[in-house]
Amino acid sequence: MAVQLIITDGTDSISLLSGDDGLFLNSWRPAVVQPKGGGTYQASSLAEGRRLADRRFANAIESFDLKISGLNQDEVARRLQDLRRLLEKSVQYWVTAWQGDPVYLIVQASNETNVRYAVIHNWSTPDDENPFNNPFLQPDCAAIVDNWTLSIERGHWLENAPENSTCVQVSGQQEGVTYTSTTDSPTESGDDGQFDWLTLTITLTGTTIEFSNDTGTIQSGIRFRSVTVPQGATIASAFIRLRASATDASTLRGLIQIDNTDDAAIFTTDISNWTSARNWRYTVYWEPTGNMESWTSGSDYDTPDLTYSVQQVVNRVGWASGQDMAFLISPFSGNGERVFEAWDHASANEAELHITYEVSTITFGRAATCNDEVYVANKHNLSQITHCEVLDGAAWGGNLIGSGVPYVLLPAVPANNDAVYFGVNTGGPNTGPFCSLVFDLSTAVTNLSVAWQYWNGAWVALTTQDNTVSFSETGVNSVHWEQPSDWAANDPGNGITGYWVRALVTIGVGPTPPTQQNRDVYSIVWPSVLIDDAQVGGDVTALMRLYLKNHSHRDTFPLDDLDTYRVVCGIRSTSRGTDFTAYLNISDEQNPTGLTVSRDATDTDAFAADPTTPTGRVLVDNTTTLNAWVDLVTFTFSNILADDFYGTYHAFLRADQDGGAVGDIGYRLKVFYGNTDVIIGSDIAYFTTLNRWQVLDLGTFTYPGMPIDTDDVSESSGLIIQRYATSTTPTAELYDLIIIPTDEWAGDFSPKSEETEDSIQLTNYLDVDSLKPRHNIRALVRDEDNDFVLTRWTTIANGPATLQPNADQRLWFFTMELASDGSSELRAPPYQGLSVQMFRNQRYFSYRGDR
Amino acid sequence: MGYEQRSLSLLAFEPLVRGTGIIDDSLGTRIESLRVEHTASGGYWSLTFTLKGRQEEIEGWADDGLGRHMILYNTGLDIIWEGFVNRVSANIGSLSLDRGPLMEIANRVKVIYSTVDTSTDPPTVGIRASTAYANDTSSQNSYGIVERIVSVSGADDTAAEQIRDVTLEDSKDPLTDETDNLESSVEPSATIECLGYYHWLGAYTVDLTTTGEQDADAKVQAVLTADPNSLFSTDYTFIDSNTTQVGAYDSDFRTALSVIQGLVATGDSSFNRWLFGFGPNRRAFYNAIPTDVAYQRRLSDPEQRLEVFGSNTQVLPWDAQAGLWTFYTDLLIGRTRGATDFRTDPRYLFIEQATFTAPWGLTLRGAKVARLAQLLSRKGLGGTYA
Numbered sequence A: 001m002a003v004q005l006i007i008t009d010g011t012d013s014i015s016l017l018s019g020d021d022g023l024f025l026n027s028w029r030p031a032v033v034q035p036k037g038g039g040t041y042q043a044s045s046l047a048e049g050r051r052l053a054d055r056r057f058a059n060a061i062e063s064f065d066l067k068i069s070g071l072n073q074d075e076v077a078r079r080l081q082d083l084r085r086l087l088e089k090s091v092q093y094w095v096t097a098w099q100g101d102p103v104y105l106i107v108q109a110s111n112e113t114n115v116r117y118a119v120i121h122n123w124s125t126p127d128d129e130n131p132f133n134n135p136f137l138q139p140d141c142a143a144i145v146d147n148w149t150l151s152i153e154r155g156h157w158l159e160n161a162p163e164n165s166t167c168v169q170v171s172g173q174q175e176g177v178t179y180t181s182t183t184d185s186p187t188e189s190g191d192d193g194q195f196d197w198l199t200l201t202i203t204l205t206g207t208t209i210e211f212s213n214d215t216g217t218i219q220s221g222i223r224f225r226s227v228t229v230p231q232g233a234t235i236a237s238a239f240i241r242l243r244a245s246a247t248d249a250s251t252l253r254g255l256i257q258i259d260n261t262d263d264a265a266i267f268t269t270d271i272s273n274w275t276s277a278r279n280w281r282y283t284v285y286w287e288p289t290g291n292m293e294s295w296t297s298g299s300d301y302d303t304p305d306l307t308y309s310v311q312q313v314v315n316r317v318g319w320a321s322g323q324d325m326a327f328l329i330s331p332f333s334g335n336g337e338r339v340f341e342a343w344d345h346a347s348a349n350e351a352e353l354h355i356t357y358e359v360s361t362i363t364f365g366r367a368a369t370c371n372d373e374v375y376v377a378n379k380h381n382l383s384q385i386t387h388c389e390v391l392d393g394a395a396w397g398g399n400l401i402g403s404g405v406p407y408v409l410l411p412a413v414p415a416n417n418d419a420v421y422f423g424v425n426t427g428g429p430n431t432g433p434f435c436s437l438v439f440d441l442s443t444a445v446t447n448l449s450v451a452w453q454y455w456n457g458a459w460v461a462l463t464t465q466d467n468t469v470s471f472s473e474t475g476v477n478s479v480h481w482e483q484p485s486d487w488a489a490n491d492p493g494n495g496i497t498g499y500w501v502r503a504l505v506t507i508g509v510g511p512t513p514p515t516q517q518n519r520d521v522y523s524i525v526w527p528s529v530l531i532d533d534a535q536v537g538g539d540v541t542a543l544m545r546l547y548l549k550n551h552s553h554r555d556t557f558p559l560d561d562l563d564t565y566r567v568v569c570g571i572r573s574t575s576r577g578t579d580f581t582a583y584l585n586i587s588d589e590q591n592p593t594g595l596t597v598s599r600d601a602t603d604t605d606a607f608a609a610d611p612t613t614p615t616g617r618v619l620v621d622n623t624t625t626l627n628a629w630v631d632l633v634t635f636t637f638s639n640i641l642a643d644d645f646y647g648t649y650h651a652f653l654r655a656d657q658d659g660g661a662v663g664d665i666g667y668r669l670k671v672f673y674g675n676t677d678v679i680i681g682s683d684i685a686y687f688t689t690l691n692r693w694q695v696l697d698l699g700t701f702t703y704p705g706m707p708i709d710t711d712d713v714s715e716s717s718g719l720i721i722q723r724y725a726t727s728t729t730p731t732a733e734l735y736d737l738i739i740i741p742t743d744e745w746a747g748d749f750s751p752k753s754e755e756t757e758d759s760i761q762l763t764n765y766l767d768v769d770s771l772k773p774r775h776n777i778r779a780l781v782r783d784e785d786n787d788f789v790l791t792r793w794t795t796i797a798n799g800p801a802t803l804q805p806n807a808d809q810r811l812w813f814f815t816m817e818l819a820s821d822g823s824s825e826l827r828a829p830p831y832q833g834l835s836v837q838m839f840r841n842q843r844y845f846s847y848r849g850d851r
Numbered sequence B: 001m002g003y004e005q006r007s008l009s010l011l012a013f014e015p016l017v018r019g020t021g022i023i024d025d026s027l028g029t030r031i032e033s034l035r036v037e038h039t040a041s042g043g044y045w046s047l048t049f050t051l052k053g054r055q056e057e058i059e060g061w062a063d064d065g066l067g068r069h070m071i072l073y074n075t076g077l078d079i080i081w082e083g084f085v086n087r088v089s090a091n092i093g094s095l096s097l098d099r100g101p102l103m104e105i106a107n108r109v110k111v112i113y114s115t116v117d118t119s120t121d122p123p124t125v126g127i128r129a130s131t132a133y134a135n136d137t138s139s140q141n142s143y144g145i146v147e148r149i150v151s152v153s154g155a156d157d158t159a160a161e162q163i164r165d166v167t168l169e170d171s172k173d174p175l176t177d178e179t180d181n182l183e184s185s186v187e188p189s190a191t192i193e194c195l196g197y198y199h200w201l202g203a204y205t206v207d208l209t210t211t212g213e214q215d216a217d218a219k220v221q222a223v224l225t226a227d228p229n230s231l232f233s234t235d236y237t238f239i240d241s242n243t244t245q246v247g248a249y250d251s252d253f254r255t256a257l258s259v260i261q262g263l264v265a266t267g268d269s270s271f272n273r274w275l276f277g278f279g280p281n282r283r284a285f286y287n288a289i290p291t292d293v294a295y296q297r298r299l300s301d302p303e304q305r306l307e308v309f310g311s312n313t314q315v316l317p318w319d320a321q322a323g324l325w326t327f328y329t330d331l332l333i334g335r336t337r338g339a340t341d342f343r344t345d346p347r348y349l350f351i352e353q354a355t356f357t358a359p360w361g362l363t364l365r366g367a368k369v370a371r372l373a374q375l376l377s378r379k380g381l382g383g384t385y386a
Helices: A073-095 A307-314 B055-064 B137-143 B157-171 B197-203 B216-225 B256-266 B372-378
Strands: A004-008 A013-015 A023-028 A040-042 A051-054 A060-070 A104-108 A116-124 A143-154 A166-168 A170-184 A192-196 A201-203 A208-212 A218-227 A235-243 A252-259 A280-286 A300-302 A323-334 A337-341 A352-369 A375-377 A387-392 A395-399 A419-425 A436-443 A446-455 A459-461 A464-466 A475-481 A498-512 A528-531 A540-550 A566-573 A583-585 A595-599 A617-621 A629-637 A647-658 A665-673 A677-680 A694-703 A717-725 A731-741 A746-750 A764-769 A778-783 A789-797 A809-818 A833-844 B009-013 B022-024 B031-039 B042-052 B069-073 B079-093 B095-099 B108-117 B124-130 B147-152 B176-180 B186-196 B213-215 B245-247 B274-278 B284-288 B293-297 B306-308 B325-328 B348-357 B361-366
Touching (some): A060 A073, A073 A143, A104 A143, A170 A218, A170 A395, A170 A833, A235 A307, A235 A337, A252 A307, A280 A307, A307 A323, A375 A436, A528 A833, A583 A595, A629 A665, A629 A731, A647 A665, A665 A694, A717 A731, A746 A764, A764 A789, B042 B079, B042 B197, B055 B186, B079 B197, B108 B157, B186 B197, B197 B256, B216 B245, B216 B256, B256 B274
Parallel strands (some): A208 A323, B108 B147, B293 B325
Antiparallel strands (some): A004 A013, A004 A104, A040 A051, A104 A116, A166 A833, A170 A352, A192 A218, A208 A218, A208 A337, A252 A280, A252 A323, A375 A833, A419 A498, A436 A475, A446 A459, A464 A475, A540 A764, A540 A833, A566 A746, A566 A809, A583 A731, A595 A629, A617 A731, A647 A694, A647 A731, A665 A717, A746 A789, A764 A778, A778 A789, B009 B022, B031 B042, B069 B079, B079 B095, B079 B186, B095 B176, B213 B245, B274 B284, B348 B361
């Protein structure tokens, strides 16, 4: 390995070791940066000792004892001049605004693996040798400068030369559940039939089966063969689909039971086979409304959800995939009948049992990479898309999520009105609407285009920012939209009820489909990126550079552009809690395990569905109580989760005010720990407009704040959103509480101009940079094509942008847009999608070795 | 191992009367010293910092620094002080250059005078009159409208207008004092003295011609609305209702500051003291003195922390606010803590002024709260308490 002790500006270098430059290091005792003034101490005369309150590092001053030699005096003089000129350049870097090359030290010991660098701030050489005497005056015309001292003031040792960096791999991922659906049917006559309790007649070979209460009490029995659901699998949804063989609108209320046995037996004509030999359990009533109200021959009708019943059988120890499952459908009240086609019917439209169950968890999103492929959302959902399914004519192709990549996203030979559907099965827990999809296409489409649609009772156009350009762009690209207010969950025909969007095909000549590679299609639902501890080393925090690109911006959105006009972000080490999230959803779902969200029953309406909100749920503040602070929403952390949230934050409430006047409603935040202490932890914030996606700045707070350490345990602790209303006219919709960590590095960036062209859009990106020594931190918006600076953003930060050394950490984001109505109002729609890239320059006290 | 970031952000913007452009957002890590004052009456009161730098940067502050809009943010990214540059003292080599104070300029001047009849022996002083305003729009565009009323007696119209015009000419630009000490030369540096926007209340007079009485808080809003520079936020959500009736009419060339101080001194019907000042985003607050304790101190605390009352949550020294009660937990140990009247218990301190001095200094100056001022004010006997 090269031995190095070099002073350089990146172009001109002078070695303090090499004889080539005539400089020889006589001695050097490396300095280590020390705290300024030894640190800031507080010392009470009434207390023992003193307490270190704060500490900042000063520069280090290195002192090199050098010897300089040359063939003659002129050469020695030149060498001294060159060195001093280079050192003087180091000073000019700091004291002028226009000399942009830092001068720095490069050091590497003889067997040291890594090189280290340090920016030179100042220098001095107190004296030279007497030119008229030895040693400068040598008999053979040579010259020597002996005992020559060079002092250099430098900053921390760096991993890279100043202004240079190493990429930091970041990841954006979520553990999601994959579902698989099965559809099973009877396969022989004895698998379905009917039993007339009045006549004690059992029929197994009829082409139709009925359950009725008109001429008798007739039950239908159906056994589904080879149900391939693994033992213990979590059932997301289950129902039976029947093909009506008679039209009937007579009143009937039915009930459905399952044979709670390991492997249901075939039906026989033995009455005990229908009664005592069975274990009919878990009654589900089929109410005389909806698809029971009136049947038309030839149409399909689904039973109510049978998830619980099926779950009980699948949970049996003796259940195994491929065994059989039997149901009994009975009339309960009313005097009507419902008739459906049996296995023996020639049309082969016998009953179907549709089951969707969790197969496994699947990791959605992008693993650690330096590429610009890691996205963050402006919300935090637990929900993730569960289905990606191709419709080829009338045939569903099965769920591609979790099926293994690569997969083709359209039929091999696409035709008009073929489509690929993306959906969230709302049958599972923590599900809701979504606002983006990320693709990684290895093969682009040719000769076709797609129209994005959603369901609102019919399939209608969805306005999107489609960065795949109808799947014509290969690589990682995203599609974004605003969640429509009339978006409704539906079953598009594949048996899965959920929030769906689809890409409907219009073909040209010789169309070919796109292929997804590398990972499943996913929706961006997390607002942070993860940095692994192996990505950032060093002895102290590493200087950081951050690129943020907006992928959701669209000029023609009806109301919002989804550009980014303000970015608030903060680092939090995951050693402080892996379950921490900066987004506490004001919702009865989609929060971390251990976080309970409760509401004031008087002053709020029950949680309700709203497909536009981050979680698909909303809490309405009805402002019943006036002129008093009301504990409106309480976030209670379990004693296990509580540790994960210890820290200091800047809090924002995302909410809307409907009606009334600005100033009618104010909110503030409280912190509680245990049963008694309740602390006002933040400022009071009022709505400033009545527009959507308002951001109420609740200020800084510390949780729990008391002399509580992470090894203390409380039965109950958390946060409370309090509300003060002076009028019952307005109501407010509350969406989420965003708590950006500020006790590690945090920053708040925005342009000052209130001009939308200064925002982050599709064609530019935000560059937050602390790598340049001269600038503590700066935020610039650059053109994506040529990196030209487009505008400067104002920087508010608690220090230079830095990453924790040797620690897993997340960088959390909250972004806002400038209202498109010409006002200066900032809003925070949850639909923004950005990508993140990061770079580092590690810092060291002294030797690097191989780290 | 992890590191906590504890740098404050100090940002300089163009003077608000000129625009909103950013001038420097890196001051927080470059300033040599910082001193910040919050007061119970006034809110963000003053901020002083010193800056060493390149000569051209110091020259920039000396030449064009007056009026710059300044915001200080804490480590949690909250605004903790906001104001404007009132005075710049620069040292460039041997030259000491002092500019300002901005609040002592006048670019809108009126003279109020009593006419004098010199045809009689002796001359007789006549009725009270006033000149029209004289304005210097160039100065107003640079610094905002700063009004001055000059009162003289025994002048005729011509003399009064001459006094007005000379006053305007003399006062329209900030004072510049320069001292060149050839025996002493120092590195370029500047001491920047900033004031909170509360001080702009003294820069204009109100002309409220509504008759009758009105709620005190309505008059506060009327006074703020009259600001000719539109410096104050029109968000009045932090102006509490005060139904104490006050005269709505105020057209005697009183400054907004004088009117506000009178309203504050009036208090409310329960003789509570009221506070007025400005908080973040130049949003005015007007509310009764708090009735609960916000902070606590432990004199024996080795770290000498200011804490949130009822817990040991630290209030970082730069976050300390005035206008709040502090309780000393280890003073007069054993005495039962009174829950309501803090005035007579020495363990309670009402923070009239909180002064933070970087990096870690905090001084709390307290005073007891008296009710006499409210009573005197209501009786029309003066007694301002601001």
